[in-house]
Amino acid sequence: MHDDEIQSFWDDARLRAKVNRVPGYLGVNAREALAPPAWSFGAGPEDADALLDLVLAGTKTATSSALRDYEAGDEDVPGEGDLSIITDGAGRPRALIQTTSVRTVPFGEVDAAHAAAEGEGDLSLEQWRTVHRRFFEQSGSGAPVTDDLPVILEEFTVLHAADT
Numbered sequence: 813m814h815d816d817e818i819q820s821f822w823d824d825a826r827l828r829a830k831v832n833r834v835p836g837y838l839g840v841n842a843r844e845a846l847a848p849p850a851w852s853f854g855a856g857p858e859d860a861d862a863l864l865d866l867v868l869a870g871t872k873t874a875t876s877s878a879l880r881d882y883e884a885g886d887e888d889v890p891g892e893g894d895l896s897i898i899t900d901g902a903g904r905p906r907a908l909i910q911t912t913s914v915r916t917v918p919f920g921e922v923d924a925a926h927a928a929a930e931g932e933g934d935l936s937l938e939q940w941r942t943v944h945r946r947f948f949e950q951s952g953s954g955a956p957v958t959d960d961l962p963v964i965l966e967e968f969t970v971l972h973a974a975d976t
Contacts, residue, residue: 814903821897821905821974822847829908829971831895848895849887850905855947857901863932864900867907868973872931878948879916879962880955890914890966906974913967919945920959929967 825831853863853875866872882889890911898907919941927940945957 814905818847818850818897818899818905822908825897825905825908825972825974831908831971848897848908850897850899852899852901852903855951860899860901864898864906866931867898867909867970870970872929873969874926874929874931874965874967876922876926876930876944876966877964878951878957879964881948881951882964889964895971896968904974907970908972909968910971911966911968913965915965916962917965918959919948919957919961919963922963922965926965 852860853867853872854860863872877890879889892911892914894911896909896911897905898909900906922937922940922944924937927937928935930940933939933943944963948957948961948963949955
């Protein structure tokens with residue numbers, strides 16, 4: 813990641829998106845000063861760029877992840893109100909998003925509305941299941957994806973996009 817670029821993006825984005833515009837009574841608080849986590853969608857630079865394009869176009873307003881990937885790592889499970897800086901395939905910050913909804917459901921209960929909100933492919937649930945089954949198997953321990961696998965469904969809104 814480009815730490816200076818991330819911080820500079822955050823300094824600009826939080827003002828433009830009106831996130832914590834007024835310092836706290838005792839001065840600047842941690843949420844104002846510290847940039848939110850920066851990450852990219854997908855499994856590599858090409859995925860990151862393609863999925864970011866969908867986010868910036870307003871086509872992709874949701875994402876999903878396997879709960880087991882959070883349990884195996886150091887990251888916190890997403891929560892409503894969380895902010896994230898989305899980077900492109902080169903690690904450059906491009907968008908500030910805010911999580912608006914989070915729910916956990918079994919893989920087999922992901923619905924067509926969520927699949928369409930992810931904005932990928934033909935927007936169908938069948939296509940979502942095929943792509944995400946493969947992605948979750950490759951990103952996790954290699955364990956097969958069953959219909960019982962807990963999946964975190966996250967909806968978000970773009971608060972600010974970088975000028976390109």
